[in-house]
Amino acid sequence: MAKIECDLNINGISKKVTIHEDKPLIYVLRDEFGLTGTKLGCGLEQCGSCAILIDGKKKLSCNILAKEYQKSEIITIEGLKTDNYLNIVQDAFKKYNAAQCGYCTSGIIITLTSVFNKNSNPTKDEINSSLEGHLCRCGSHKSIFQAIESIKNELA
Ligand code: FES
Ligand code: FES
Secondary structure, eight states: OOOOOOOEEEEEEEEEEEETTBBBBBIIHHHHHTTTTOOOSSSSSSTTEEEEEEEEEHHHHHHSBGGGGTSEEEOOOOSSSSSOOOOOHHHHHHHTOOOOOOOTHHHHHHHHHHHHHEEEOOOOOHHHHEEEHHOOOTOHHHHHHHHHHHHHHOOO
């Protein structure tokens, strides 16, 4: 497979990288940008651990080609904080210890960030449906939902 030069904007930083043209975006994030917060789980768009934001929308990064996102604004878990302050979802997860191994956590935080960016008071159904496709094998669900409740209270 041929190599190409790929110009990507990730967390506000543009960088040109030389990659195989069929390289999935998650590997570019991790290998070329050193952003290892995005986790590879199933690699089949079935577990949610690789979620990132592309142009403000949640997208799974395990099965999409990096070369196709050269004109996009890509945000990973590392790019959610501003001025060293965690965003509201990250902060709530920290306060409620809403993780055990943490493998699923960045994907879930990305998804919830996109939900709360759109609507500060999402319904329970909207939250539940947004989290479909996110697997947490550690069973952190209780503390995740406590964190979500605290976000809703803070934004109310
Ligand atoms: S690694 Fe992408 S959805 Fe599982
Ligand atoms: S905290 Fe381990 S998979 Fe969710």
